[in-house]
Amino acid sequence: xxxxxxxxxxxxxxxxxxxxxxxxxxxxxxxxxxxxxxxxxxxxxxxxxxxxxxxxxxxxxxxxxxxxxxxxxxxxxxxxxxxxxxxxxxxxxxxxxxxxxxxxxxxxxxxxxxxxxxxxxxxxxxxxxxxxxxxxxxxxxxxxxxxxxxxxxxxxxxxxxxxxxxxxxxxxxxxxxxxxxxxxxxxxxxxxxxxxxxxxxxxxxxxxxxxxxxxxxxxxxxxxxxxxxxxxxxxxxxxxxxxxxxxxxxxxxxxxxxxxxxxxxxxxxxxxxxxxxxxxxxxxxxxxxxxxxxxxxxxxxxxxxxxxxxxxxxxxxxxxxxxxxxxxxxxxxxxxxxxxxxxxxxxxxxxxxxxxxxxxxxxxxxxxxxxxxxxxxxxxxxxxxxxxxxxxxxxxxxxxxxxxxxxxxxx
Amino acid sequence: xxxxxxxxxxxxxxxxxxxxxxxxxxxxxxxxxxxxxxxxxxxxxxxxxxxxxxxxxxxxxxxxxxxxxxxxxxxxxxxxxxxxxxxxxxxxxxxxxxxxxxxxxxxxxxxxxxxxxxxxxxxxxxxxxxxxxxxxxxxxxxxxxxxxxxxxxxxxxxxxxxxxxxxxxxxxxxxxxxxxxxxxxxxxxxxxxxxxxxxxxxxxxxxxxxxxxxxxxxxxxxxxxxxxxxxxxxxxxxxxxxxxxxxxxxxxxxxxxxxxxxxxxxx
Numbered sequence: 001x002x003x004x005x006x007x008x009x010x011x012x013x014x015x016x017x018x019x020x021x022x023x024x025x026x027x028x029x030x031x032x033x034x035x036x037x038x039x040x041x042x043x044x045x046x047x048x049x050x051x052x053x054x055x056x057x058x059x060x061x062x063x064x065x066x067x068x069x070x071x072x073x074x075x076x077x078x079x080x081x082x083x084x085x086x087x088x089x090x091x092x093x094x095x096x097x098x099x100x101x102x103x104x105x106x107x108x109x110x111x112x113x114x115x116x117x118x119x120x121x122x123x124x125x126x127x128x129x130x131x132x133x134x135x136x137x138x139x140x141x142x143x144x145x146x147x148x149x150x151x152x153x154x155x156x157x158x159x160x161x162x163x164x165x166x167x168x169x170x171x172x173x174x175x176x177x178x179x180x181x182x183x184x185x186x187x188x189x190x191x192x193x194x195x196x197x198x199x200x201x202x203x204x205x206x207x208x209x210x211x212x213x214x215x216x217x218x219x220x221x222x223x224x225x226x227x228x229x230x231x232x233x234x235x236x237x238x239x240x241x242x243x244x245x246x247x248x249x250x251x252x253x254x255x256x257x258x259x260x261x262x263x264x265x266x267x268x269x270x271x272x273x274x275x276x277x278x279x280x281x282x283x284x285x286x287x288x289x290x291x292x293x294x295x296x297x298x299x300x301x302x303x304x305x306x307x308x309x310x311x312x313x314x315x316x317x318x319x320x321x322x323x324x325x326x327x328x329x330x331x332x333x334x335x336x337x338x339x340x341x342x343x344x345x346x347x348x349x350x351x352x353x354x355x356x357x358x359x360x361x362x363x364x365x366x367x368x369x370x371x372x373x374x375x376x377x378x379x380x381x382x383x384x385x386x387x388x389x390x391x392x393x394x395x396x397x398x399x400x401x402x403x404x405x406x407x408x409x410x411x
Numbered sequence: 412x413x414x415x416x417x418x419x420x421x422x423x424x425x426x427x428x429x430x431x432x433x434x435x436x437x438x439x440x441x442x443x444x445x446x447x448x449x450x451x452x453x454x455x456x457x458x459x460x461x462x463x464x465x466x467x468x469x470x471x472x473x474x475x476x477x478x479x480x481x482x483x484x485x486x487x488x489x490x491x492x493x494x495x496x497x498x499x500x501x502x503x504x505x506x507x508x509x510x511x512x513x514x515x516x517x518x519x520x521x522x523x524x525x526x527x528x529x530x531x532x533x534x535x536x537x538x539x540x541x542x543x544x545x546x547x548x549x550x551x552x553x554x555x556x557x558x559x560x561x562x563x564x565x566x567x568x569x570x571x572x573x574x575x576x577x578x579x580x581x582x583x584x585x586x587x588x589x590x591x592x593x594x595x596x597x598x599x600x601x602x603x604x605x606x607x608x609x610x611x612x613x614x615x616x617x618x619x620x621x622x623x624x625x626x627x628x629x630x631x632x633x634x635x636x637x638x639x640x641x642x643x644x645x646x647x648x649x650x651x652x653x654x655x656x657x658x659x660x661x662x663x664x665x666x667x668x669x670x671x672x673x674x675x676x677x678x
Contacts, residue, residue, distance in 0.1 A: 304473040
C-alpha cells in the first residue's frame, strides 16, 4: 500500500510513528485495555476480527467501495483564497464536511458496521456528544439493516435537538443519559454498561480513537483515509510539497488521528491538535485510566474525573485518545487550545470569507490558525492544512442564540 | 497495629474464608459504599455483627462503569459528601469488626494515588484485600506486585464470558478468593438468578482451591442459597445498598444481612 513518495524505504509497522500498537495496544506508556473481565473476551475477539479484516483485500474493497459510492469519498481539499489573503498564510481545508452525514464520522462507522456484520452482530450501540457520531452510526445501521441504540447525555440532547431527530428518522433509538455530567463522558459509561449485558449480539461502535484496545488503533486506521487522501491532494496543490503545518480539532481526537496518520511518518509537517479550552485534556490533564484506556485526563487530586465544559458538545470530553498523549510525549504533535469566543468568531469568519459553515468542533482548528497566522509559530507565507471535520448546520441555531445574547463566555 | 483484631498481612483474607469453608459454612460478603451517608461506618459494624464473613467497602469513583443505578447513586451521594479514598481508608482504620475488609474501587483512584502508596495506606487501615474490576489480568502486574508486597490480597474476577484457559490463569493470580461474576451485566438486583451464576461457580470451583464467591445479580436470600449450592459464598451489593438508600439504616441493613445468613445456613 506504500506510495512511491513514502520515503527512501518502507518502514515496518513497528518502526512507524503511527503504526500497529501490538497485542497490548500500547502507544508508549498510553493505551491498554482497562475493562472489566466480562468485556475482555469481546475486545480480544474484536481485535482478532479487525486484524483479519484489515489485511483482507475483499474487506478493503468493500469498504472502499462503500466510502466512495455511499460516503462520497474522496472529499476534496479546498484552497481558501480569501482567508489566505487576509491571514498571509496559505490555508487548505480537507473537506470532511462534504462526506455523507456531514462529518468524518462516517468513515469509522461504515468500517465498524462492516466488521460487525462479519462478526455476526445484529445490533449497534454508540455514544454521541454533538450527535455526529450518533447520526453516522444510525446511518450505517440503516444501511446494513441493523438495530441501533445511541446513548446521549441529556445536556447534549437539548443543545443538539435536531441531531436527535435525525437519529430517530434513521430508525435509531436515542437514550437520554441522566447520570454524572450528562454529557459525552457519561454517554460512554452507559454504552459500556449496555455492552457488558449485550455483548453476544451487539457491537459497540465507539466513535473516537479512545476506549480499550483495539478501538484507538482501529478507529485511527479507519480514519487514516482522511490523512492519506490529504497528503496526496496537498502534493498536487503544493507542487509536490507537504504543508508546513497540519491542524485538526481534538476531543477524543479521531479526525486529528486520521489526519495525522497521513503525515506523521515520512513528512516534516508540524502536527497540531486543537482542544476546547474548557476540555483540554492535553493541557490540563494528567495521566490516568478511564473508559478502558490510559491517557491524559482532567481529574482532581484523588483521581475523580472532572467535567469538561465547552461550547461544542463534540469536544466536551475530559480525556483524549491515548495515541495523542503519546504523540505529544515524543514531540511529534503539539496540542493547543481555542476558547469559545474565538471559536464563534472563526465560525462566522469562515462562513463569510469562504462560504463554508464549519462545525463548532472544526472551528476550533480554524480559530487557532487565525490566531497564530503571522506569528513565528505560523509565519507569513507558510502553508497550513486544516481538517474541517464537519459542517456547521447542526450548530446554526446555537450560534444564532449566542450572537443574539451578544456574548460568548470567554475561558 | 496493637489492638487490631485482624492483623494486616498476606493471607488473612484467604485464611479466614478457608477456615469458614472448612467448618462447613457458606461465605457471606455484603457490600457497602464507603461514605454514602453519615452512618456508613455504623452500618459496616452492624452488618459485620449480623453474620458477614468479610465485608466489601466501595471507594466511590466518579465514573463507575460496571455499576448499575443503585451503586451509582450511592457513589454520587458519597462524592457529594466530599468522600475521598484517603478519608475512607482513615475511617476504616478506626474500625474494629473482627472480619476482613476488602475494598472495591476503580483503577484510576489507585493509579492516581500511586500503587505502593495506596497499598501501604490500605495495609495501615487494616484492609485485607482489594477488588479493582477495571484492572484485568493483562494490566494487573504493577498494582498486584505492590499489593502483594503490602499484604493486600488482589481478588480477581471471572466472568460468564471468560474462556477456560483464561479462568485457570485468573485463578492462579487471584488472592484471597475468586470473584465469580454471576451474570453478564452491571451490578444490580435481579428478580431471578441467572443460569450463568451457577455455571460460573462450577467452572471456577473446578479450576481452583481458593474460595469462590459469586456476586453481581445475587439479590435475595433464596438466590444466595441457590447459588451456594455450587459456590462457596456470595457477594451481595445492590440489594443491600438500595435498602440503605431507602433509609433502612444500620438496623435495617443488619436485618437483611441476617436473613441472608439464615438462608445460607440452611434455615
